[in-house]
Amino acid sequence: MSGTCETIMASNQTLFSYVLRLADDHLILSQRLGEWCGEAPTLEEDLALANIALDLIGQARALYAYAGQVEGKGRNEDQLAFMRYERDYQNLLITEQPNGDFAHTIVRQFFISAYMDPFWRRMESSKDEMLAAIAAKASKEVTYHLRHTSEWVIRLGDGTRESHERMVEALDDLMMFTGELFEMDAVAQEMLQSGVGVDASDLKAEWQHTVQTILQEATLELPKAGHMQTGGRTGRHSEHLGHILSELQYMQRSFPGLTW
Amino acid sequence: MYSQGLIGADGQTHEDAAFLAAFQARIDAEQKIEPNDPMPEGYRKTLVRQISQHAHSEIIGMQPEGNWISRAPSLRRKAALLAKVQDEGGHGLYLYSAAETLGVSREEMTEQLLSGAAKYSSIFNYPALTWADIGAIGWLVDGAAIMNQIVLCRCSYGPYARAMIRICKEESFHQRQGYEIMIALCNGSKEQKELAQDALNRFWWPSLMMFGPPEGDSVHSNQSMIWKIKRFSNDDLRDKFINASVPQAEKLGLTIPDSDLKWNEAKQGYDHGEIDWDEFWRVVKGDGICNRERLKNRRRVDRDGAWVREAAMAHAQKRRARMASARIAAE
Numbered sequence: 001m002s003g004t005c006e007t008i009m010a011s012n013q014t015l016f017s018y019v020l021r022l023a024d025d026h027l028i029l030s031q032r033l034g035e036w037c038g039e040a041p042t043l044e045e046d047l048a049l050a051n052i053a054l055d056l057i058g059q060a061r062a063l064y065a066y067a068g069q070v071e072g073k074g075r076n077e078d079q080l081a082f083m084r085y086e087r088d089y090q091n092l093l094i095t096e097q098p099n100g101d102f103a104h105t106i107v108r109q110f111f112i113s114a115y116m117d118p119f120w121r122r123m124e125s126s127k128d129e130m131l132a133a134i135a136a137k138a139s140k141e142v143t144y145h146l147r148h149t150s151e152w153v154i155r156l157g158d159g160t161r162e163s164h165e166r167m168v169e170a171l172d173d174l175m176m177f178t179g180e181l182f183e184m185d186a187v188a189q190e191m192l193q194s195g196v197g198v199d200a201s202d203l204k205a206e207w208q209h210t211v212q213t214i215l216q217e218a219t220l221e222l223p224k225a226g227h228m229q230t231g232g233r234t235g236r237h238s239e240h241l242g243h244i245l246s247e248l249q250y251m252q253r254s255f256p257g258l259t260w
Numbered sequence: 261m262y263s264q265g266l267i268g269a270d271g272q273t274h275e276d277a278a279f280l281a282a283f284q285a286r287i288d289a290e291q292k293i294e295p296n297d298p299m300p301e302g303y304r305k306t307l308v309r310q311i312s313q314h315a316h317s318e319i320i321g322m323q324p325e326g327n328w329i330s331r332a333p334s335l336r337r338k339a340a341l342l343a344k345v346q347d348e349g350g351h352g353l354y355l356y357s358a359a360e361t362l363g364v365s366r367e368e369m370t371e372q373l374l375s376g377a378a379k380y381s382s383i384f385n386y387p388a389l390t391w392a393d394i395g396a397i398g399w400l401v402d403g404a405a406i407m408n409q410i411v412l413c414r415c416s417y418g419p420y421a422r423a424m425i426r427i428c429k430e431e432s433f434h435q436r437q438g439y440e441i442m443i444a445l446c447n448g449s450k451e452q453k454e455l456a457q458d459a460l461n462r463f464w465w466p467s468l469m470m471f472g473p474p475e476g477d478s479v480h481s482n483q484s485m486i487w488k489i490k491r492f493s494n495d496d497l498r499d500k501f502i503n504a505s506v507p508q509a510e511k512l513g514l515t516i517p518d519s520d521l522k523w524n525e526a527k528q529g530y531d532h533g534e535i536d537w538d539e540f541w542r543v544v545k546g547d548g549i550c551n552r553e554r555l556k557n558r559r560r561v562d563r564d565g566a567w568v569r570e571a572a573m574a575h576a577q578k579r580r581a582r583m584a585s586a587r588i589a590a591e
Contacts, residue, residue: 061335
């Protein structure tokens with residue numbers, strides 16, 4: 001009896017970690033995209049990037065709220081999103097990379113959307129009903145993100161010499177953060193085995209196919225995969241995350257415990 | 261916003277008396293003027309000026325609030341603020357489209373904004389310093405904008421009036437959202453309430469200035485009034501705004517920073533203290549703390565985005581060419 005209880009406790013802790021890291025991915029990426037507000041190359045694109053950022057915030061909120069529920073310690077979405085230390089954030093490194101120029105932002109979003117698109121589709125059949133429900137909504141949204149960013153990849157790759165060169169540089173800069181997308185650590189393995197999580201390593205072929213098809217149309221090439229950076233899932237981040245958090249957490253840290 | 265858009269407006273027109281009389285008869289009959297209808301040049305110019313300045317105000321207005329997206333205090337507030345600033349971009353887009361029906365391109369209007377030839381509402385040259393400013397801007401600045409814009413839903417120019425109906429719906433949502441931020445602050449800690457009072461202190465007078473200076477008795481002979489582009493005097497709209505806002509401030513437990521503000525039983529409205537019109541003109545003319553920065557930001561964004569727009573155009577041209585040659589090959 002007590003054995004069963006411990007198993008449930010252990011898997012709750014794992015589920016908490018699994019949901020929390022997904023929430024962190026979406027929060028940090030939305031924080032980055034939010035930086036574009038009022039800064040985009042056209043007014044239409046300003047609205048489009050804000051739309052994507054809003055979808056991501058929505059996904060992050062659903063995930064944090066669920067993580068809080070799974071954890072069962074009474075932490076709400078804001079306590080999880082705002083009140084942790086840098087090493088406790090478990091987002092993928094690619095999500096925290098700076099916006100750079102528009103080419104970097106588009107490549108970052110394209111790489112991630114091409115990954116999240118099959119990820120959410122598979123998650124729709126998760127045994128965990130809440131994750132399946134979050135996935136059902138998110139997968140519709142990410143289809144649009146993928147289409148939108150694919151169109152820009154093609155435009156910018158095929159457009160002018162300058163835009164092409166900027167895209168090549170963005171691809172080169174971000175390629176080393178893509179390996180982490182497909183890693184399966186112990187948390188992800190346990191979630192996969194219990195029918196809750198997605199086999200990220202199994203998404204690689206589809207990701208490569210999507211990315212290469214679009215890059216080909218854009219007259220671009222996927223850079224050769226060299227050493228892949230890793231560490232986000234264990235809280236070993238790039239230097240950028242601390243700055244993101246110092247803005248993100250400013251109000252909650254300055255005025256702790258208040259309602260806004 | 262609206263009244264400021266008319267400052268310096270040149271309603272001068274050169275059509276003959278019969279043309280002007282026929283046009284005026286349509287206006288007096290409350291018929292909407294549509295893009296292809298004959299209209300006096302002065303009417304067209306006045307509208308281009310007002311609508312484009314309104315659009316510019318929406319675009320520049322994204323800056324003070326955009327400044328707080330990354331620091332919003334909760335996820336719910338962050339999403340709401342981002343959606344609000346996005347709506348402002350959307351309003352800019354409808355308004356540029358409405359102005360384009362009068363024969364001016366978005367590029368030309370943008371150029372006028374970037375060169376400093378066109379103005380935007382002076383309120384956006386005041387900085388958003390604290391989170392409470394996001395509440396005060398929603399409550400007061402959007403509140404003042406709504407007072408102007410509700411009337412513009414009946415403006416004689418059809419495309420502007422119709423754009424305004426949709427914009428007003430969103431603006432009133434923003435205004436409630438801003439007021440709700442103020443409620444949360446005023447129901448919160450002592451520090452939060454102080455933030456709210458401080459924001460009200462800084463945004464009250466500039467909000468009153470948004471309606472533009474008093475026009476005196478000449479207002480009814482004002483050409484914009486006759487053409488029903490404008491329907492109420494600046495002072496009338498300002499009074500309506502004050503009468504609506506004072507009870508809202510009382511409900512929050514905040515003090516309006518005007519020691520001369522008092523209820524006037526005879527006019528069933530508030531009398532207010534002297535507005536510092538020197539400050540207004542100084543900020544309109546470019547000497548507010550943020551004027552230079554707001555425009556510089558806009559110019560930088562325009563410059564940084566140029567290669568993207570060029571690439572998009574180049575790609576579209578290449579694609580058209582490829583499709584044309586594929587068609588020829590197929591024939």
